[in-house]
Each structure stands twice: as C-alpha cells, then as structure tokens.
Amino acid sequence: MAWEAEKLSEVAKGTHLAPAGGKKTLREYYETQYKPRKEWAPGTVRAHDQAMKFCPFAERALRDINRTILQDWVASMRLTLKPLTVRTRYATIRGTLAAATRDRLIPFNPCTGIDLPSQKTTPWDIRIPTTQQVSQMLSRSVGAAHVALAAAAFNGLRASEIVGLQPRDITPPILKIRRQIRRVSRGVVEPVPPKYGSYxxxxxxxxxxxxxxxxxxxxxxxxxxWLFPGNVAGNPISYASVRDWLLDATSDWAAEIRHLHALRHYYASALIGAKCDVVTVQRALGHKNPSMTLDVYSHLWETSADEVLEATTMLMSSVYTDRSALSPQSTGIQPGFEGCHGP
Structure with missing residues (x-):
C-alpha cells in the first residue's frame, strides 16, 4: 500500500517516470521517438544526425547521462570546433534530453547550467555593390539571367525565391512571395513556404x-x-544556375561581393537610403523579425547630429508656439534655470 501511495503521489506531482524508460540509450530515443515527431527540412535532419553521430555518449542509457558528462563533452569540442558548431551540436542533445524529460523517461534535463563557448557579437561585415557595378552586371546578362539577377537586385529576392516564382505571382504593382524551392535529393525538389514563413x-x-x-x-x-523552368520536366532551375549567372557577369568583382546575397544588401541599402523604417525593410526582405534587420543593417541607419538637432528644434517649436506663454518668467523659472531640480 505504501508503494502504491508513493506512485500515486508521484503521478499527482508530475514526477512519475515511465518504468524502465531511462534504460533507453540516447541514440535509440532520438531515432525512435524524438526525430520522428519533427517536421525538419532535409538539411536540418542531416545536421541533427551528424550531431548524434559524433556524440561520444550516444550509446549510454538516458538515466546515466549527467551534467559532468555533458560539460566534459562540450569542453572537448571547444578544442577543435568553432563555437557555432559546438552550440549547434549541443542543441541537438539538449533538445533530445528535454523531450525525454517531458516523456517522463528521466526526472530532469541534465543540460541545465552547462557552460557553452560564447559567440562574438561583432557587427556584420556588409559589402554592398555600387550602382555602377550592378549596372555592368545586368548589361552582361541576357534573357533569363538578366531577369533573375534584376529580381535579386531590385526586389531583394533570395535565390530559392527567384527559382520558385510563377506567373500568378506577378500582380503589378505587387510581387507575391508565396514559396521557395527546397532541394530534397538529386533531381528532386519541392515548393515550401518562404524562409521564416515570410509570405x-x-x-x-x-x-x-x-x-x-x-x-x-x-x-x-x-x-x-515555373517562371524559370529547368531541364528536368516539372522542375524549375536550380540555385546553382542563378549563382552561375551571377558569377559569369561579375568576373571583375571582389570576392566579398560576388555572391547573390550582396544583391539583397544592395536592395536593402536603397530602401534605407530612401528613409524606409526598419519594419518596412524587414517585411520587404522577409527577415524573421526587425531585430534581425537591425543586426545586419543598423550602421546604415546612422543619424547625424544635424538631423537630431533639426528634429529636436522642430519638437520644441511645436510646444513653444507662444513665447510669452511658456517663457522662464511666466513659469517661475529663472534665466539659466537656477534652482530647477530634477526628481
């Protein structure tokens, strides 16, 4: 009776564990329960599988994995891998153990309090092609290549969005971004929602x-x-085709700007130069949120001291419409603001 009461108490408190659940190995739980629940893109599956492949304790029972094992593993990875790679692999194991905790296979997630390598938060090194360079690039491109590169430069489309365009998306004065193309395997692609769901x-x-x-x-x-049909029936062209078009037309460009993303930077810089606010730019580019846009382009929004002075002068003018009504004498404030104390 005491045992039954104890188990009923554990169930009520939410601390009851599945019988023998913790005996499963980390890899077994990942393959049979954690991964099947996820709707990951093929590239995401490969990244998680690789993390599990190189995990030295993947064959350990879930209940035998503790904080010391995890911290030692992170420390060993730091010796040979970049901080981002360490954090990515660790995230796979942390997510798997968190799911095992929710499934009541282990009492708690041992990943709590693990020290991870810090990522340097240096400003993005954004290199932007000049208008002359973009003009030369387009003058060297003909047919579909010209159109695709123009879509990148003047609407900021990603390569995956360019190849996913269809005639029904062209509704002037609006271009509808409703899909991108994802490569499943060699010769097999599928249309999926735009990155970050940025319809x-x-x-x-x-x-x-x-x-x-x-x-x-x-x-x-x-x-x-498909607006840009490929050689395989029913498929659009590949990202590589768009990349090759760019490379063919930019042989004299510096390596730092000789990529399709540089054309997105070109488009973004034009919007910012035209005084578009951060939310407008974020929505046009399809960024996940405004903070991402600021992380990349905040330096382009630098405001000069003259602009600040002009703004505050206009602000004061809107308040001090009647000099006599809001003068230091009429409000009891002495010239120089002597005796005026803040809270």
Missing part, C-alpha cells in the same frame, strides 16, 4: 514587372508553371 507582397517596380512578364512570355509559362 509577403513586395512593391514591384514597373520595369521589373515588365521584365518578369517578358520572361513568362518567352518560356510560355502561365498560372502555376
């Missing part, structure tokens, strides 16, 4: 709309067909 309607310049519609007409694409 968005981007203001579409007239000239870019004309280019996109020209591309649709040139390949005979309508409705849900």
């Amino acid at each position: 968005r309607d981007i203001p579409l310049p007239t000239k870019l709309a004309d280019l996109l519609m020209w591309q649709a007409e040139s390949v005979g694409a309508t409705g849900q067909e």
Whole structure:
C-alpha cells in the first residue's frame, strides 16, 4: 500500500517516470521517438544526425547521462570546433534530453547550467555593390539571367525565391512571395513556404514587372508553371544556375561581393537610403523579425547630429508656439534655470 501511495503521489506531482524508460540509450530515443515527431527540412535532419553521430555518449542509457558528462563533452569540442558548431551540436542533445524529460523517461534535463563557448557579437561585415557595378552586371546578362539577377537586385529576392516564382505571382504593382524551392535529393525538389514563413507582397517596380512578364512570355509559362523552368520536366532551375549567372557577369568583382546575397544588401541599402523604417525593410526582405534587420543593417541607419538637432528644434517649436506663454518668467523659472531640480 505504501508503494502504491508513493506512485500515486508521484503521478499527482508530475514526477512519475515511465518504468524502465531511462534504460533507453540516447541514440535509440532520438531515432525512435524524438526525430520522428519533427517536421525538419532535409538539411536540418542531416545536421541533427551528424550531431548524434559524433556524440561520444550516444550509446549510454538516458538515466546515466549527467551534467559532468555533458560539460566534459562540450569542453572537448571547444578544442577543435568553432563555437557555432559546438552550440549547434549541443542543441541537438539538449533538445533530445528535454523531450525525454517531458516523456517522463528521466526526472530532469541534465543540460541545465552547462557552460557553452560564447559567440562574438561583432557587427556584420556588409559589402554592398555600387550602382555602377550592378549596372555592368545586368548589361552582361541576357534573357533569363538578366531577369533573375534584376529580381535579386531590385526586389531583394533570395535565390530559392527567384527559382520558385510563377506567373500568378506577378500582380503589378505587387510581387507575391508565396514559396521557395527546397532541394530534397538529386533531381528532386519541392515548393515550401518562404524562409521564416515570410509570405509577403513586395512593391514591384514597373520595369521589373515588365521584365518578369517578358520572361513568362518567352518560356510560355502561365498560372502555376515555373517562371524559370529547368531541364528536368516539372522542375524549375536550380540555385546553382542563378549563382552561375551571377558569377559569369561579375568576373571583375571582389570576392566579398560576388555572391547573390550582396544583391539583397544592395536592395536593402536603397530602401534605407530612401528613409524606409526598419519594419518596412524587414517585411520587404522577409527577415524573421526587425531585430534581425537591425543586426545586419543598423550602421546604415546612422543619424547625424544635424538631423537630431533639426528634429529636436522642430519638437520644441511645436510646444513653444507662444513665447510669452511658456517663457522662464511666466513659469517661475529663472534665466539659466537656477534652482530647477530634477526628481
């Protein structure tokens, strides 16, 4: 009776563990219970599988994994791996053990309090192509290559979003971003939601709309067909094709800007230069949140002292509309503000 009462108490407190649950190895639990519940992209699956592959205690029983084992493992990884890699592999194990805790296989997650290597929070090293460089790039590109690179430079699209475009997305003055293309395996791709679920309607310049519609007409694409069809029937072109178009047209560019993301930076810098606020830029680029946009581009929003002075002068002018009504004499404040104390 005492044993039964103890178990009923554990159930009531939420501390009851599944019988023999902790005997499962970390790898067994990961493969049979944790991973099957996840809807990961293929690349994410590979990253988690790799973390488990190189985990030295993957064959240990869940109940035998303690904080000391975890801390020693992290310390050993720090000797040969970059901080980001250490944190990524650790996150896989932490997530697996957290799930085992929720499944009542172990009483608590031993990952609590583990010291991880810090990541340097240095500003992003953003290199932006000049307008002259972008103009030269486009002048060297023809046909589909010209259209794809223009979409990157003047609407900030990711390569995966460019290859996922369809004629139905072109609705001037708006370009609808409703999907990106994900590679499943060799020759097999699938349309998935945009990165971070960033479905968005981007203001579409007239000239870019004309280019996109020209591309649709040139390949005979309508409705849900691909704007940039590939060699494999039913598939769009690959990211590599867009990358190769850029490389072919930028042979004289410095390595730091010779990549497609530099064209997104070019687009973002134009928005910021036109005084667009951070939320507007974030939505146009499809960033996860405004803080991500600020992390990357905050230096482009630098405000000069003259702008601050102009803003505060205008602010005071809106309050001090009547000099006599709000003068130091009328409010009891002496010139120089002597005797005026803050809270």
